[in-house]
Amino acid sequence: MIATKSVADELAAAAPIKGRSLWADARARFFRNKAAVAGLIALVCVMLFALIGPFISPWNNEDIDWNVLGNVAEAGRPSLETGHWFGTDALGRDLFARTVQGTQISLMVGIVGALISVIVGTLYGAVAGYFGGRIDAIMMRTVDVLMSIPYMFVLILLLVVFGRSMLMLFIGIGLVSWLDMARIARGQTLSLRSKEYVEAAIATGVRPFTIILRHIVPNLLGVVIVYATLLVPSMIIYESFISFLGLGVQEPLTSWGALINAGAAEMNKSTLWMLAWPLFFFVITLFGFFFVGDGLRDALDPKDR
Amino acid sequence: MLVFIIKRLLVAIPVLLILVVGTFILMYTAPGSPFATERGIPPAVLANLEAQYGLDQPFVVQIWRYITGIVTEFDFGPSFIYRDQNVNDLIGQGFPVTLTYGFWSFVVAVIIGGALGILAAVKHNTWLDYLAVGISIGAQVLPNFVLAPILVLVFTLWLGWLPGGGWQGGQWQYIILPVIALSTSFMASIARISRASMLEVLTSNFIRTARAKGLPMHRVIFRHALKPALLPVISYLGPAFVGMITGSVVIDIYFSTGGIGQFFVASALNRDYGVMMGITVLLGTLTILFNLLVDILYAWIDPKIRY
Numbered sequence: 001m002i003a004t005k006s007v008a009d010e011l012a013a014a015a016p017i018k019g020r021s022l023w024a025d026a027r028a029r030f031f032r033n034k035a036a037v038a039g040l041i042a043l044v045c046v047m048l049f050a051l052i053g054p055f056i057s058p059w060n061n062e063d064i065d066w067n068v069l070g071n072v073a074e075a076g077r078p079s080l081e082t083g084h085w086f087g088t089d090a091l092g093r094d095l096f097a098r099t100v101q102g103t104q105i106s107l108m109v110g111i112v113g114a115l116i117s118v119i120v121g122t123l124y125g126a127v128a129g130y131f132g133g134r135i136d137a138i139m140m141r142t143v144d145v146l147m148s149i150p151y152m153f154v155l156i157l158l159l160v161v162f163g164r165s166m167l168m169l170f171i172g173i174g175l176v177s178w179l180d181m182a183r184i185a186r187g188q189t190l191s192l193r194s195k196e197y198v199e200a201a202i203a204t205g206v207r208p209f210t211i212i213l214r215h216i217v218p219n220l221l222g223v224v225i226v227y228a229t230l231l232v233p234s235m236i237i238y239e240s241f242i243s244f245l246g247l248g249v250q251e252p253l254t255s256w257g258a259l260i261n262a263g264a265a266e267m268n269k270s271t272l273w274m275l276a277w278p279l280f281f282f283v284i285t286l287f288g289f290f291f292v293g294d295g296l297r298d299a300l301d302p303k304d305r
Numbered sequence: 306m307l308v309f310i311i312k313r314l315l316v317a318i319p320v321l322l323i324l325v326v327g328t329f330i331l332m333y334t335a336p337g338s339p340f341a342t343e344r345g346i347p348p349a350v351l352a353n354l355e356a357q358y359g360l361d362q363p364f365v366v367q368i369w370r371y372i373t374g375i376v377t378e379f380d381f382g383p384s385f386i387y388r389d390q391n392v393n394d395l396i397g398q399g400f401p402v403t404l405t406y407g408f409w410s411f412v413v414a415v416i417i418g419g420a421l422g423i424l425a426a427v428k429h430n431t432w433l434d435y436l437a438v439g440i441s442i443g444a445q446v447l448p449n450f451v452l453a454p455i456l457v458l459v460f461t462l463w464l465g466w467l468p469g470g471g472w473q474g475g476q477w478q479y480i481i482l483p484v485i486a487l488s489t490s491f492m493a494s495i496a497r498i499s500r501a502s503m504l505e506v507l508t509s510n511f512i513r514t515a516r517a518k519g520l521p522m523h524r525v526i527f528r529h530a531l532k533p534a535l536l537p538v539i540s541y542l543g544p545a546f547v548g549m550i551t552g553s554v555v556i557d558i559y560f561s562t563g564g565i566g567q568f569f570v571a572s573a574l575n576r577d578y579g580v581m582m583g584i585t586v587l588l589g590t591l592t593i594l595f596n597l598l599v600d601i602l603y604a605w606i607d608p609k610i611r612y
Contacts (some may be wrong), residue, residue: 141316145316145320145323150547150550150551150585150588150589150592151547151551152551152554153551153569153584153585153588153589154327154328154585156569156570156573157328157331157332157573157581157585158331159573160335160573160574160576160581161331161332161334161335162335233446237448240448240450240451241448241450241551241555244450244555245554245555245558245570246570246574247573257450260450260451260454261450263454264453264454264457264559267454267457267458267462272458275454275458279451282446282451283446283447283451286445286446287442287446290442290445290446
C-alpha cells in the first residue's frame with residue numbers, strides 16, 4: 001500500500017509530460033537541418049545590417065564626398081580611414097550607406113509582396129477549394145487566365161503610365177504574386193474539405209466563411225509559410241529586375257537591383273567594389289531564403305517524413 | 306482531342322481580347338500627351354498631330370480601329386516617337402534577334418537541364434548528383450541581370466574571349482554570352498524538377514517490375530522512366546517561356562543585341578505608347594499561344610488527363 005502511494009506521489013510530483021505539438025516537432029526538425037540554420041543566421045545578419053546600418057554609418061546615403069569626386073577609382077576605394085567602408089559609388093556617395101538603404105528597400109518589397117500573396121492567395125484558394133463546383137471552376141479559370149499574361153510587361157506599363165512610386169511597385173508585384181499561392185491553397189483545401197472536423201463544423205451549423213477562417217486556413221498555414229519563404233526571394237528578384245531597368249524606386253532611394261546595375265556599368269574602370277558589395281548581399285539573402293524555405297518544407301511538409 | 310484543342314482556342318480568344326483592351330485602356334487613361342515636349346507645342350499643332358494619329362476620336366472608335374487593324378491587317382499602328390517608322394517595322398527589326406537567342410536559350414535550358422536532372426537522379430547520391438544540385442542551387446540566386454555583368458566581367462574583361470555586346474547579324478561569338486545569361490536559371494529549374502520527378506518515378510512499382518524482368522538499365526530509363534519523369538518539366542515550359550521573354554529585356558539592354566526588349570524599354574522611357582502596346586500585345590499573344598501548345602502537348606502525353 002505504502003509503496004503504491006509513494007509511486008503515486010512521485011508521479012504527481014513529476015512535471016506533467018509535455019505533449020509534442022506539430023509545431024514543436026517541426027521546429028526540432030528545422031534546427032537539425034544545418035543548411036537551414038545557416039540560412040537563418042545569414043538572414044538575421046542581413047536584417048541587422050539593414051536595421052543598425054543607418055546608425056553606425058558615418059556618411060549619409062545622399063551626401064556626395066567632394067574629396068572623392070573625379071578620382072573615384074583611387075580615393076573612393078573601400079577604406080577605414082575615409083569612413084567609406086564599402087567605398088563610394090561613381091558619384092562619390094558612400095556605398096555602405098547606399099547598400100544599407102538598398103537592403104531596406106529590397107527586403108521590404110520582398111516581404112510586403114510575400115505578405116500580399118499570402119493573404120490574398122490563401123483566402124482566394126481556400127474559398128475556391130471549399131465551395132468547389134462552379135465557383136471553383138470560375139475562380140481557378142480566372143487564375144489560369146491571369147497566369148498566361150506576361151506580367152513583367154504589364155508591370156512596366158503600369159509604372160510608366162501611373163508614374164514610378166513605391167505604391168505602384170507594391171500594387172504591380174501584388175498583382176502577380178498571389179496566383180501561385182491561390183493554386184497551392186486550393187489544392188490543399190480540396191483535401192481538407194473532406195476531413196471530419198470540417199464535417200462536424202458543417203453539421204453544427206457553422207457558417208461557411210467561419211469554417212474557412214477558423215478551420216481551413218489554420219491548417220493551410222504550414223504549406224503557406226513554406227511557399228511564402230520561397231516567394232520572398234522571387235519578389236526581391238522581381239523588384240531588382242525592375243530597378244535594373246531603371247524603372248524601380250527613384251533616386252536618391254535605391255535598391256539592390258539599381259546598385260548592381262550601377263556597379264555593372266562601372267566595372268571596366270577597376271572599381272569592382274561597386275558591383276561586389278550589393279551583389280554579395282543580394283546573393284547571401286537569396287541563399288538564406290532558399291535554404292530556410294527548403295528547411296521549412298522538410299520540417300513542415302508531411303509528405304517527406 | 307480536336308474538341309479539346311478547339312475548346313482551348315476558344316478560351317484563348319477572350320483572354321487575348323482582355324489583354325488588348327486592358328492595355329489600351331491603360332494607355333488611354335495615361336496622363337500627358339505623347340507629343341508633349343519640354344518646350345511645349347502650340348495647341349493648333351497638337352490638335353493637328355492628334356488628328357493625324359486619330360487620337361481626337363472617341364474612345365470606342367479608337368479601340369475599334371486598333372483591334373480591327375491588328376486582326377485584319379496585322380497592323381499595330383504607328384510609333385509616336387519614330388515618325389517614319391511604325392510598330393511593325395520596329396518589331397520586324399527586333400523580333401528575329403530575340404527569337405534567335407531565345408530559341409537557343411530554350412534549347413540549351415531544356416536539353417542540358419533535363420539531361421542534368423535525369424543523370425543526377427539515376428546516379429543518386431554520387432558526386433554527379435551533388436554537382437547537379439550544387440549548380441541548380443547556385444543558379445537560383447543568379448538571375449539573368451546578375452549573371453550578365455558577371456559573365457561580361459569574366460569572359461570579356463578578364464579573359465577577353467568573347468565580345469561583351471553587339472549582335473553583328475548573329476555571329477556565334479555574339480550569341481554565346483546572351484544564351485548563357487538567359488538560359489542558366491531556367492536550366493537550373495528544369496534540372497531540379499526533372500531530378501525530383503525522376504527520383505520519384507524510379508521508386509515506383511512499374512520500374513521495379515521492369516528491372517525485375519531483367520531489362521538493362523538504359524532500356525528501363527529510356528523506355529519506361531523518361532516519359533512520366535518529363536511530365537512536370539513540360540508543365541514548367543509555359544512559365545519558362547514567359548520568363549525567357551521577360552529576360553530578353555535584360556539581355557537586349559545589357560548586351561545591346563538590338564532585340565525587341567530594347568525597343569520596349571526605350572519606348573517605356575519615352576512614353577511611346579504605340580510601341581509599348583504593340584510589344585505587350587504581341588508577346589502576350591505569343592505567351593498565350595505557347596501555353597496552349599504546352600497544354601495540348603501535356604494532354605497528348607499524359608494519359609491521365611481527360612479532355
